[in-house]
Amino acid sequence: MTGSAEKIFEALGDPVRRYILELVADGEQAAGTVVAAVQRYTRISQPGVSQHLKVLREAGLVRVRAEGTRRFYLLDVEGVEAAQSWLAHLVDPVTQFAQPLDALATEVARGRRARKAEPGRSAGESSEPDVRHA
Known part of the structure; x- marks a missing residue:
């Protein structure tokens, strides 16, 4: 597990x-x-709640915004996404490869379109070498 997770x-x-x-x-x-x-x-003091907020801030789960002497807390979406990502990896460890594989599929399709668009090429002609397996 990463330090952040x-x-x-x-x-x-x-x-x-x-x-x-x-x-x-x-x-x-x-x-x-x-x-x-x-x-x-629950029964807890104000300093106790402040300590919990500090732990959540340091973990990257909440952010704080100061306005004068007041502090406003909001959910830090990046921290939640990091937790979701780590949990998703447990369920489907292959998900980390999904985006690179999508990029590869795009490049393969782009190459096919480029070969089809080459001038002087008939519809049935292929630039792929004719490889026959026994």
């Missing part, structure tokens, strides 16, 4: 942090709103 899944291991992610997934939330919602969810 490891931090992400360590952060997701705590139910309070998962709850915070659910809160900010609905849109940007003021720090005070997050603290109040988490305190309704």
Whole structure:
């Protein structure tokens, strides 16, 4: 597991942090709103919620925006995509090759079109060598 994925899944291991992610997934939330919602969810101090937010920030799962003295938290889509990518790799390890294979298919098709467009070529003529197997 990469360092980034490891931090992400360590952060997701705590139910309070998962709850915070659910809160900010609905849109940007003021720090005070997050603290109040988490305190309704479980008994925790404001510094405790701040610590959870710090872990989520360091893992790349939330971003913070400052506006004067207020802080606003929102879901960091890149962190979520990193987690999804790592999990998808477990299910289908070949997915990492999908894009390069698509590019190869495009180049093969481009080459075929270029050969067909060559002047002086009849419709049935092929530039491929005639290889016969026994």
